[in-house]
Amino acid sequence: MDTGHRSGCPINLTLEMLGDRWSLIVIRDVMFGNRRHFRELLSRSEEGIASNVLADRLKRLVKNGLLSKVDDPSHKQKAIYSLTEASIQLLPLLAHMGAWGRRHTRPSEALSIRAELLEKGGPEMWEAFMAELRFIHLKTERPTRSVLAELQAAYLAVVARGSHGPVHSEPPVP
């Protein structure tokens, strides 16, 4: 009865699914940057993922139920990637990861502002964000609060204030 897993520990199983250098970067870009197409994920990310690695990760993430893929009706060749309930529930994890990174690494100021906001907002803000993500990706009812807009506004304010990293019309993810 070999399941192909190293162990049944929930932390280990999570690590087997997401424990590499790119999977969570992709999910972060979809979640915070609302990148929904292959090319957007490929070229509009700070980190510069290679196209073959991106293709492989998207395949894996879809297979593992962390992303869903549908055809874009407006363009026969386009695919739209969406978060699933499972990946939406990764938000607290990403928030903690951002908070930890802000304390224990040397992040750029501009790219930290969202992590800071998300940490200060706490679980209440996370719930609001998750509700918004369900609206965007799972077509549930539109919530009143837009955390995405709050984060975006905060980022733009920091960038406008000084020279804190690269300026784009469409900002990078936190």
Added chain:
Amino acid sequence: MDTGHRSGCPINLTLEMLGDRWSLIVIRDVMFGNRRHFRELLSRSEEGIASNVLADRLKRLVKNGLLSKVDDPSHKQKAIYSLTEASIQLLPLLAHMGAWGRRHTRPSEALSIRAELLEKGGPEMWEAFMAELRFIHLKTERPTRSVLAELQAAYLAVVARGSHGPVHSEPPVP
């Protein structure tokens, strides 16, 4: 001014430090299993890390300030690895990871019980655990509550109750 990093995003920097299949497993074993020596980490883990990979990860983790290494006075060749404040602060992350894995993967019941307890205990329990970890690894004052003992007891109770995975005199980490 190339820092050698892909980007200054706190999530990315955290991923550069911990985003691989083994680093967090090692920290988990030190944290929840109180494994402090090379051999303990090598042979008493469910997942079976290879010795060269373990040696490399320990080196990296020490270099990055997530573990500290001191000589064991009782044995000239022994080294004792300890958590640092930075890695102790990874506890909420590991707790979330366990909670997510419990919901979205198929973990074994016995190995899930600690994740469940840690999730139910919430931030209050995490703080108590972190205080205990500071006592164990950073020699701060002994706290009254021992979360480690609570988790251990719960695990042993589940194992005793039925055939839920392997039985060891020293149980694996959650």
Added chain:
DNA sequence: AAGACTGATTTCAATTTGCAACCGGTTGTG
């Protein structure tokens, strides 16, 4: 002195990564 135990290192094959070029089909533009 024997033997087990310590934290590793070595060797080698297999896998994964990063990089660049490329692909056939689709779309918007002149």
Added chain:
DNA sequence: CACAACCGGTTGCAAATTGAAATCAGTCTT
């Protein structure tokens, strides 16, 4: 209609990383 730009990938290849097993020299126990 011609054509360039764009679409989600694929291919080929070198370099780096990983995994498994054997090995090592110093240390402790008996």
